[in-house]
Amino acid sequence: MVQPLDRLKESASQTAGPYVHIGCTPNFCGIEGVYPDDLGRTMLKPETKGERIRIVGRVFDGVGTPLKDALVELWQADAAGLYPSPQETRGKADPAFSGFGRSPGDMASGEFVFDTVKPGKVPFKDGRPQAPHVTLWIVARGINLGLHTRLYFGDEEAANEADPILSRIEHRSRVATLIAPKTVEAGLPTYRHDIYLQGDRETIFFDI
Amino acid sequence: MSGGSFYQRDRTWHPPAFTPGYKTSVTRSPQKALIALDNTLSEMTGPVFGHGTLGTLDDDLIRNFASDGDPIGQRIIVHGRVLDEDGRPVPGALIEVWQANAGGRYRHKKETYLAPLDPNFGGCGRTISGEDGSYRFRTIKPGPYPWPNGPNDWRPAHIHFSIFGHGFAQRLITQMYFEGDPLIWKCPIVATIPDKAAIERLIAPLDMANTVPMDSRAYKFDIVLRGRRSTLFENRMEGN
Numbered sequence: 001m002v003q004p005l006d007r008l009k010e011s012a013s014q015t016a017g018p019y020v021h022i023g024c025t026p027n028f029c030g031i032e033g034v035y036p037d038d039l040g041r042t043m044l045k046p047e048t049k050g051e052r053i054r055i056v057g058r059v060f061d062g063v064g065t066p067l068k069d070a071l072v073e074l075w076q077a078d079a080a081g082l083y084p085s086p087q088e089t090r091g092k093a094d095p096a097f098s099g100f101g102r103s104p105g106d107m108a109s110g111e112f113v114f115d116t117v118k119p120g121k122v123p124f125k126d127g128r129p130q131a132p133h134v135t136l137w138i139v140a141r142g143i144n145l146g147l148h149t150r151l152y153f154g155d156e157e158a159a160n161e162a163d164p165i166l167s168r169i170e171h172r173s174r175v176a177t178l179i180a181p182k183t184v185e186a187g188l189p190t191y192r193h194d195i196y197l198q199g200d201r202e203t204i205f206f207d208i
Numbered sequence: 209m210s211g212g213s214f215y216q217r218d219r220t221w222h223p224p225a226f227t228p229g230y231k232t233s234v235t236r237s238p239q240k241a242l243i244a245l246d247n248t249l250s251e252m253t254g255p256v257f258g259h260g261t262l263g264t265l266d267d268d269l270i271r272n273f274a275s276d277g278d279p280i281g282q283r284i285i286v287h288g289r290v291l292d293e294d295g296r297p298v299p300g301a302l303i304e305v306w307q308a309n310a311g312g313r314y315r316h317k318k319e320t321y322l323a324p325l326d327p328n329f330g331g332c333g334r335t336i337s338g339e340d341g342s343y344r345f346r347t348i349k350p351g352p353y354p355w356p357n358g359p360n361d362w363r364p365a366h367i368h369f370s371i372f373g374h375g376f377a378q379r380l381i382t383q384m385y386f387e388g389d390p391l392i393w394k395c396p397i398v399a400t401i402p403d404k405a406a407i408e409r410l411i412a413p414l415d416m417a418n419t420v421p422m423d424s425r426a427y428k429f430d431i432v433l434r435g436r437r438s439t440l441f442e443n444r445m446e447g448n
Contacts, residue, residue, distance in 0.1 A: 008293045008432045012406040013222045014383040015230075015397060016368065019316045023306025023368055026332045029316050034272050034330050035263065039304075062235040069318075075254060075376045085253035087211045087374060100255035107317065122249050135250050139381055142232030144223035144400050146379060150250075165245060174240075197236050207217065207242040208251045208377045 013146065016139035018069045025071070025104045040073065040102025043116045048096040050079025050117030054190045055151065055180070058110045059138060062198030066110035070140035074101040074114050076133070081120030118153065118189075124164040131159035131166065138195065147205045151193050154181040169204065177203045212437035213247035214377045215293055223400035230396045231357050247377060252436075254376035257302045259336055266334045269307075269347035273330030280326055281310025281348030283424040286384070286412065289341040290371065293435030297341025301433070304334045304370040305345065312351035312363075321353065346424065349386070357396055364391035364398065373433040384429045387413045 021029035025038040044052070055074070058066040077083050082093035093099070103112040121129040131152055138147045152160050160166055160179060169175050180193035195203045225237035245251070265272040270279060286305075290298040308314045308331065311323035315331050329348060337343045353363045366383045373379070385392050392398055392411065401407050409432075418426035 006295075007435070008291060008295055009221055009406065009409065010217065010293060010434050011380065011382050011409060011432045012401045012403075013380060014368075014400070014410070015233075016370070016381045017383075019306065019314045019319065020368070020370075020381075022314060022316055022330075023304045023332050023334075023370060026330070029318075031273070031315055031330045031332060034332055035266070035334075039257075039261070062237075062239075065235075067236070073379070075250070077250070083249060083253040084255070085374075086256055087253045088249070089211065098255065124248055125246060130248065130250070133250070135376055137376070137379055140236065142230070142234075142236035144225060144227060144230070144233060144237075145219075146381060147238070148245075148251075148377075165248075169243065198239055202238055202240050204240075205238055205242050206245040207219070208214075208245045208247060 015144050018141040020071050021104050028104050040100050043098050043101045045096040049094050053118050054188050055114040057193040059195045067140050068105055068110040070105045072103050072112045073137040075135045077119040077122050079117050079120050081122050128164050131156050131163035148208050149205050152179045154179050174204050214434040214436045221406050227400040230400050251377040252375045267345040269333045274328040279329035279348050284349050285424050285426040287344035288429040290337045290431045292433050299339045301337040302372040303343050305367050306332050307350040307367045308353050310348050310351050312353035364389045364395055378433045385411045
């Protein structure tokens with residue numbers, strides 16, 4: 001026998017289940033008075049720098065039915081492309097921006113919503129700029145291990161074209177599943193982004 | 209020691225997406241392969257929550273929803289450490305927990321099980337790991353819970369855990385089970401995990417040394433998050 005590596009194994013994932021809201025967004029599911037607000041509900045302050053945008057979408061299963069019990073988390077850089085994280089070494093991110101959002105699907109429609117700012121560009125590991133993007137993490141009943149994907153912006157065509165990750169995806173027809181078209185709703189730039197867990201329109205998910 | 213990319217996730221250790229014994233996974237599992245993505249800053253960074261996030265009773269489920277007395281049930285302490293795969297403590301990790309009450313009833317708008325709600329039990333708690341990765345909270349041992357999967361499936365007693373490490377790639381949700389529960393080995397959700405050794409890592413042993421005599425028993429539950437390399441950029445080597 002060779003020497004053991006003595007490395008621990010990561011704790012195995014389990015589904016978040018249908019009642020994930022009790023722990024992650026208790027006020028949303030009617031448990032009030034324990035936490036003053038649900039974590040990740042508000043990403044912005046009045047003084048946050050950057051262009052206000054809204055990200056809206058639904059998560060669909062393989063039958064085309066929207067999930068009404070999914071929880072979507074969002075992580076992104078600030079308007080200057082800096083992450084509000086101790087691991088960020090390039091500068092200090094906007095202190096008025098959390099970078100983290102968490103949205104339960106509306107109990108009737110399944111729609112998730114994030115009010116945020118458009119992120120700046122973040123470098124790829126070789127220094128090339130990545131196109132502006134946000135990371136999304138999806139958990140729900142029936143999902144055994146959280147699914148990572150990205151949302152890119154439909155009005156950043158040139159940057160998306162040059163993006164080091166998008167440009168190396170072999171099946172070009174699938175790239176569109178990561179790009180949210182821009183609309184304007186109630187005067188607010190809005191990116192509608194539906195996620196398909198399974199089937200012909202299946203969203204690209206990453207092993208990160 | 210911090211800031212590098214994460215070790216690859218062992219997806220033969222975690223449950224696969226498609227596990228038909230757990231019926232809801234059938235239409236909620238991607239059919240196409242995941243696309244491997246080398247960690248960039250977007251995956252290596254993640255939100256870190258300060259102690260200012262927490263209220264004084266957030267880690268005490270016996271008290272944080274109580275209005276006119278203590279909840280009914282077995283009083284327990286759940287404690288352990290958050291470590292990475294190299295065995296190093298992960299300090300500052302936000303841990304959120306949720307669970308049913310002693311009778312297996314969840315406090316949720318969509319829940320319909322006939323067991324009653326406990327007017328003094330909410331079922332949510334959170335805490336942040338200390339410098340040595342340790343955490344603890346106080347609660348009531350949850351009851352088993354029937355669910356419409358097979359015609360007679362019951363979840364073992366369990367507490368859901370959501371953990372933030374230091375990078376978004378470490379994000380993890382799992383469930384803790386209790387030593388000796390015979391339902392563990394009958395549960396289709398537990399059985400989504402292919403390796404028995406991986407299941408055993410989710411079973412918390414009774415910990416008499418941390419029990420408070422005449423008050424609460426204790427269970428110990430250590431959580432392991434992904435380990436990380438010590439370099440941030442391949443073109444700017446730091447450390448090894």
